[in-house]
Amino acid sequence: MSERKKRLPDWLKRRLGAGQTFNHTHHTLDTLGLETICTNANCPNRGECWSRGTATVLILGNICTRNCKFCSVGHGKPLPPDPTEPKRVAQMAKEMELKYLVITSVDRDDLVDGGAGHFRTCIQQCRQVVPELAFELLVPDFRDCQGKAIEILTDVRPFVFGHNVETVSSLYSKARPGGVYERSLELLKKAKDAWPDTQTKSSVMLGLGETEGEVMQVMQDLRAVGCDRIALGQYLKPSKESLDVTEYITPEKFDWWADQARQMGFSWVQSSPFTRSSYHAEEKVNIKSAVSLHRNFKKVQKMQRKK
Numbered sequence: 001m002s003e004r005k006k007r008l009p010d011w012l013k014r015r016l017g018a019g020q021t022f023n024h025t026h027h028t029l030d031t032l033g034l035e036t037i038c039t040n041a042n043c044p045n046r047g048e049c050w051s052r053g054t055a056t057v058l059i060l061g062n063i064c065t066r067n068c069k070f071c072s073v074g075h076g077k078p079l080p081p082d083p084t085e086p087k088r089v090a091q092m093a094k095e096m097e098l099k100y101l102v103i104t105s106v107d108r109d110d111l112v113d114g115g116a117g118h119f120r121t122c123i124q125q126c127r128q129v130v131p132e133l134a135f136e137l138l139v140p141d142f143r144d145c146q147g148k149a150i151e152i153l154t155d156v157r158p159f160v161f162g163h164n165v166e167t168v169s170s171l172y173s174k175a176r177p178g179g180v181y182e183r184s185l186e187l188l189k190k191a192k193d194a195w196p197d198t199q200t201k202s203s204v205m206l207g208l209g210e211t212e213g214e215v216m217q218v219m220q221d222l223r224a225v226g227c228d229r230i231a232l233g234q235y236l237k238p239s240k241e242s243l244d245v246t247e248y249i250t251p252e253k254f255d256w257w258a259d260q261a262r263q264m265g266f267s268w269v270q271s272s273p274f275t276r277s278s279y280h281a282e283e284k285v286n287i288k289s290a291v292s293l294h295r296n297f298k299k300v301q302k303m304q305r306k307k
């Protein structure tokens with residue numbers, strides 16, 4: 001059945017955002033000239049998240065070097081990283097009085113470090129302005145520079161290191177032509193090996209034509225590389241050029257997936273039609289211990305240097 005003929009189920013109807021906090025989020029991002037994945041990916045949760053005073057900042061521009069078929073972010077030749085951006089991100093964290101910040105970026109295959117250095121600078125600047133801030137990074141697959149990127153980010157170790165496998169292996173050529181399923185798993189493994197205390201996280205979209213067995217396989221593969229957190233959500237066509245939805249998964253089925261994920265050992269699970277990787281990312285996070293993770297690491301680093 002074509003997308004146009006398929007009616008959106010009632011559980012997928014969402015209200016637009018409004019209210020004081022929504023306006024404050026909007027105004028802050030606008031004034032500071034920051035991009036978000038919320039707007040660039042036409043996320044259906046923008047009303048809710050911005051009204052709660054959270055947003056996922058998109059660094060390194062809004063032009064991606066890949067051309068994934070499920071994503072509405074523009075692609076082409078990106079601009080060089082903006083050296084003023086880290087300061088603006090820090091200012092945003094301050095003005096929005098954030099305790100938890102998710103930072104993501106477009107793919108930057110044009111940069112030798114895939115953009116890892118810019119992620120690091122953003123975190124460093126934020127920590128100077130808002131010391132009690134916990135970070136979650138949602139990064140690209142760092143195609144040719146995974147080792148280098150991990151090394152760069154070691155200095156600023158985030159509480160959560162996320163990289164989305166997005167879909168099942170068999171749909172990569174159709175949905176994620178620039179990606180390689182095993183490479184994505186490899187990045188999560190490298191991060192877990194390098195920083196066992198950091199939570200690793202991944203997301204899967206359902207409704208792109210995957211089978212139940214394939215989703216099970218993805219979850220097993222993620223657990224096999226030590227992935228701690230998983231988010232499962234309904235794929236929604238973000239632009240008319242994007243892939244069609246093949247199926248709307250019911251909320252009950254998402255609950256079932258959540259049970260499966262917990263049984264497999266994921267310690268943090270979000271599974272619902274509107275789940276996106278950064279949706280309620282701060283939920284059940286003890287900010288104090290998330291912040292002290294980095295501080296303890298810095299202390300150990302210092303002691304090791306003195307020896």
Ligand code: SF4
Nearest residue numbers: 038043045046049278
């Ligand atoms: S789920 Fe993530 S991307 Fe979507 S609006 Fe919320 S913070 Fe933004």
